Amino acid sequence: MNWRIKPLDEILATAEKKSLKRSLGAFQLTMMGIGAIIGTGIFVLTAEAAQKAGPGMMLSFVIAGFVCAVAALCYAELSSMVPVSGSAYTYSYAVLGEVIAWMVGWALILEFAVAASAVSVGWSNYFVGFMERTLGFDLPVAFTKGIYAGGFINLPAAAIALLVTGLLVLGTRESATVNAVLVSIKVAALIVFVILAIPVINGANFEPFAPNGFLDTSGLGIGVAGAAASIFFAYVGFDAVATAAEETKDPQRNIPIGLIGSLAICTVFYLLVAAGAVGAIGAQPVADASGIALSPGSEAFFAACAQEANRNLLACSDEPLAHVLDMIGWAKIAQLIGIAAFLALPSVILMMLFGQTRIFFVMARDGLLPFHETLSKVHPKFGTPYVVTIITGIAVTIFAAFFPVGVLADISNSGTLFAFLTVSVGVMVLRVREPGRHRPFRTPLIWLVGPLAFIGCAFLLFSLPMKTQITFLQWTAAGLLIYFLYGYRKSPLAGRK
Secondary structure (H helix, E strand, O other), X not given: OOOOOOOHHHHHHHHHHOOOOOOEOHHHHXXXXXXXXXXXXXXXXXXXXXXXXXXXXXXXXXXXHHHHHHHHHHHHHHHHHOOOOOHHHHHHHHHOOHHXXXXXXXXXXXXXXXXXXXXXXXXXXXXXXXXXXXXXXXXXXXXXXEHHHOOEOEHHHHHHHHHHHHHHHHOHHHHHXXXXXXXXXXXXXXXXXXXXXXXXXXXXXXXXXXXXXXXXXXXXXXXXXXXXHHHHHHOOOXXXXXXXXXXXXXXXXXXXXXXHHHHHHHHHHHHHHHHHHHHHHOOOOOEOOOOOEOOOOOHHHHHHHOOHHHOOOHHHOOOHHHHHHHHOOOHHXXXXXXXXXXXXXHHHHHHHHXXXXXXXXXXXXXXXXXXXXXXXXXXXXOOOOHHHHHHHHHHHXXXXXXXXXHHHHHHHHHHHHHHHHHHHHHHHHHHHHOOOOOOOOOOOOHHHHHHHHHHHHHHHHOOOOHHHHHHHHHHHHHHHHHHHXXXXXXXXXXXXX
16 A cells, blocks of 8 residues: 655655744743643633533543643654644654545644634633623623524624634734733633632532543543543643744744643643632532433533523533632622633634644645645735635634534544544654654653553543544545545655555
């Protein structure tokens, strides 16, 4: 079989022919990583984790963080060796061949684009809360929720997706500067939350610790493992740093710093925030009449949360961190937390869109997509891949307008986990195939870390709801159809042995 492996040296040469401007340093990359990571996962999906695992979501954060850490170490080695745009797609092309690379690139499109939609919905929740808490203005549910959440269209989510798309077209450095300001606001909000919530922790709120058990056998993705698979979304974003390799100064040094530094900082925050939320008001899930936890995102779940007895539960909150502070008597600070999320979440949308457009751009530059000459155009003034940015922004806007945040996050996670799984294989294969190649950053204990990353990603992938797994398989099948109808024949590597 012709695997069509594209040599690393050829990838680097291709990038030089149509390259992006190098303007980012280690600090900016770390800020970009934190900006991409801290967002909807902690500001919004804390409620989803509470519904799936109860107080056991503390363990879910640890599991997801561990899997992400070992995957990050694999990413750091490959990204330092191949400092071009494309992230896991490019690495897979060089190591595992074109068809696997296409599958990874296709999965990354799902990851970043759907993630941007999910964060847009998360931002919309805080925007609505800001309007209600601070301005006393109630917005109609029909225009602030998608169909699956009891409304018709989520206009605030659609609006923010379009605005961020416009910013990203203007330029990478400009986007990174705005992002650094927003990251500061986000981090400050989380510090305030921790300072206020930790002192009022009540040990009784951690019991029962895992009301839905550890493993899920219902196919709904509940339990500690199911919550870990969902909360993995809270860590997604560090790989967006790797997609910026081609726009980074001294990438061999700065990419690993950005990856590992941002992940370490965010992990500490997450554990403190989760402990504060659970300990302050409890995190027991909403159950049906028989005591079985309802699937978050389902019509039954939204109906149960609409009942007066459940409205104050953490699992039912659209803006959980602001809700926690409200419940413990800090209503004014809750408003500020809501405002901080309202201001800062667009930075996550920006980074998700940034990552997706760079993957799209490199796949087009490699000639694997229809209309690749148009898709790989770089704006003559702004130096950005503006065509793919606009196309992606429109798709993200449509998803954000009609789907609930939890469903979007799980779908995004499926693409992420598949990509991470592939990277963990790629770094081990390359260690055997090209042991002498220069590695500015070497993954420590690769024969332990690599398998752990592979097994961890596979475990979380199969812990997602069955519907999500089926959606991912359908997406993959559609991608392979496009590849074999077009990319396989048109690839620059066609005919090579």
